[in-house]
Amino acid sequence: MASQVQPRGSFLSYNNSAIGFTDTASLVVKRTEYEYSGSLPLLTLIDLSCNNLTGEIPKELTSLQGLIFLNLSVNHLEGQLPMEIGAMTSLESLDLSRNKLSGVIPQSLAGISFLSHLNVSYNNFSGRIPSGTQIQSFYASCFIGNLELCGPPLTETCVGDDLPKVPIPGTADEEDDDNWIEMKWFYMSMPLGFVIGFWAVLGPLAIKKAWRVAYFQFLDSVRCKLFGCW
Incomplete structure (x- = not known):
């Protein structure tokens, strides 16, 4: 045996x-x-x-x-x-x-x-x-x-079975939650950053004519240096 x-x-x-x-x-x-x-x-x-x-x-x-x-x-x-x-x-x-x-x-x-x-x-x-x-x-x-x-298969539940599960620091569930929060903030900040960057460059040009003239003169001078003037 x-x-x-x-x-x-x-x-x-x-x-x-x-x-x-x-x-x-x-x-x-x-x-x-x-x-x-x-x-x-x-x-x-x-x-x-x-x-x-x-x-x-x-x-x-x-x-x-x-x-x-x-x-x-x-x-x-x-x-x-x-x-x-x-x-x-x-x-x-x-x-x-x-x-x-x-x-x-x-x-x-x-x-x-x-x-x-x-x-x-x-x-x-x-x-x-x-x-x-x-x-x-x-x-x-x-x-x-x-x-x-x-516990199963009995109908009597064990002490603590009815309590909500609290994530333990360092567990996979908590790490997944942290990753989701980081991704959520990343996607939320993308359109905000685009709007701020767009108006930070083009906003002043749209407001002041002198800045627009100076900006396009600068671009024109750069083009002449690179490709020659015509």
Whole structure:
């Protein structure tokens, strides 16, 4: 179970029939019981549900990278969920419901790409449900019974979700706002500068005739020096 490649599989139960020795295992997923026999060599599972297990979940359990199904529901487990649970990259089903687990649900749980079933209901988890499309696509019933959990898919919002977002100094949003303000002032100053420059040169010529005569005489002298007079 500690390897992602399982040539023979790992399982917990077997039956001894009259015909011969047959390996089978039963697994409850999404409230439906499945029995595996022929495909059992491809299955890696731990089902310790409905026992009297106590104490914390050992973090060494998270080293089982080849584990596909883990069911520890209906026990008396307490403490926090190991932060390293995201290392169980092959996990497809995780049921921790009806225990006494507390603390936050690790964000690393959202990184398990094959996880298709999750149930952490009726514990004492608190804080925000890990953000991620996969986690937030589960039904809200997977998280009920945890009075201090918040965020999608639950309807309870977390503290601060309703507050308006304030740009943090140095963030991309603030830089975009600054760039837009600079561009706005640039475009506004273009026509103003054109008008001021135009009247600064031509305004005096339009007002005083002597200045107009002197100006055109100056242009005429420059033309004569460059191209010759005719």
